[in-house]
C-alpha cells in the first residue's frame with residue numbers, strides 16, 4: 218500500500234501534538250521539522266517540501282482559534298488541505314471529446330505499465346458506458362502488438378493492428394476509421410516505448426499528435442521510480458505536451474513521493490493510479506481521499522465506491538431481506554466472502570477504514586487472511602445444499618466427511634461453523650436495535 222511510511226510518521230507527529238492544550242510556535246516548528254523529514258523520506262521533491270512546510274507554518278501561526286477544533290486538529294486540517302493542494306486539488310477527470318469520438322494517446326517509457334494501462338483504461342471506459350477500441354502503434358516490437366492483442370482479449374475490447382505498416386501515423390489514421398466503422402466511440406492508441414526519452418521517439422510521438430489530434434495525451438509513469446518518474450513526466454511534457462498522468466504500481470510503492478509531487482513539479486494532474494496487475498486495478502486519483510488516507514482519516518468515499526461497484530442494489534436488498542428474516546445461511550456467508558474478494562481483498566478494504574492506524578494494519582496478516590478465505594470456501598463447497606442451508610444438522614460424521622472432502626481438518630471445519638454462528642448472531646443484533654443497545658460494544 219502506498220504512503221505507509223509517510224502515514225506512520227505524520228500520524229506519530231500529530232499524536233504528540235494532540236496532548237497539548239495550546240500550541241506554541243516552538244511546538245509547531247518541531248512538528249514541521251518532523252513533517253519535513255517524513256516528506257523527504259517519502260521521496261517528495263525537495264522544493265515542493267520546502268514550500269509545503271512554509272505554507273503550513275504560516276497558516277498554522279496565523280490561524281484564529283476555531284471553537285470546534287483543538288489546536289492539534291487545526292494543524293492536521295491545515296496539513297491535509299496543503300497535501301490536497303500539493304496533489305492538485307480536486308480530482309482531475311478524464312474528458313471526452315464533444316464530437317462524440319474521443320482519441321487518447323498513451324505515451325511512456327518501456328516497462329512502466331503502458332500496455333497494461335491501455336487495457337485498464339478500456340475496462341474503465343466500458344464500465345462508464347463507452348465503446349472503446351485499442352490501437353497498436355508500436356512498430357518496433359512485434360511482441361508489443363501481440364501483448365496488446367492479449368490485453369484486448371482479456372478486457373473484451375477490439376484491437377486494431379496493421380502489422381505490415383511501419384508508420385504509426387498511417388496505422389492510427391486507419392484505426393480511427395475502423396473504430397468509427399465499428400461503432401466505437403473511443404480509440405486508445407498504444408504508442409512505442411523506449412528505455413529513456415530520446416529525440417527519435419519524441420519526433421514520432423509529435424508526428425502522431427499532429428496527425429491524429431488526440432483529445433488527451435496520457436503519460437504513464439511508474440511510481441516505483443520515485444523522483445525519476447517526476448523528471449520523466451517533465452521531460453515528456455516539455456517535448457510533447459501531456460494532458461494527464463497515470464501513475465502505475467502505486468500498490469508496490471510504500472513511499473509515494475512521485476504521486477505527491479508530480480502535480481506541483483510538472484503542473485500536470487495525475488488522473489489515474491494503477492493499483493495492481495489486474496485490469497480492474499485502475500482508480501481515479503482523488504487528492505482529497507489520498508490525503509485523508511495518509512493522515513489516518515480513512516477513505517470512506519473510495520470504500521463506498523468499491524462497495525457500489527461490486528454490489529448491485531438488488532444483491533444488497535436480497536441480503537437485507539435475508540437478514541431480516543434470519544435466513545442467512547452458509548451460502549450467503551460464502552457469497553459475502555466472495556464480495557470481499559471482488560472488492561479487492563481484505564487488505565484493500567481495511568486500508569480504507571478510518572481509525573485503523575498504519576501500524577495496526579501491518580500487524581494484520583493479510584496473506585494469511587486471503588489463504589483462510591480460500592480454505593473456508595473449500596470447506597463450504599464440500600457441504601451438501603441441505604447442510605449449507607441448515608448447519609445445525611452437521612453432526613460429527615458429517616463434519617468428518619466435509620473435512621476429508623475439502624482437505625482440511627475437523628477442527629478447521631468446527632472453527633468455520635463457530636465463526637458463521639457468531640456472524641449470524643452479530644447480524645441478528647444489527648437488526649434488533651434493543652439488542653444493540655444492550656451490547657456493550659455499542660454503548661456510547
Ligand code: GDP
Pocket residue numbers: 325326327328329330331332333334410465466467468469490491492493494498
Ligand atoms: P509497458 O512496457 O509500459 O507496456 O509495460 P507493461 O504494460 O508490459 O507492464 C510492465 C509490468 O508492470 C507488467 O508486469 C505489468 O503487469 C506491471 N504493471 C503495470 N501496471 C501495474 C500496477 O499498477 N501495479 C503493479 N503491481 N504492476 C503493474
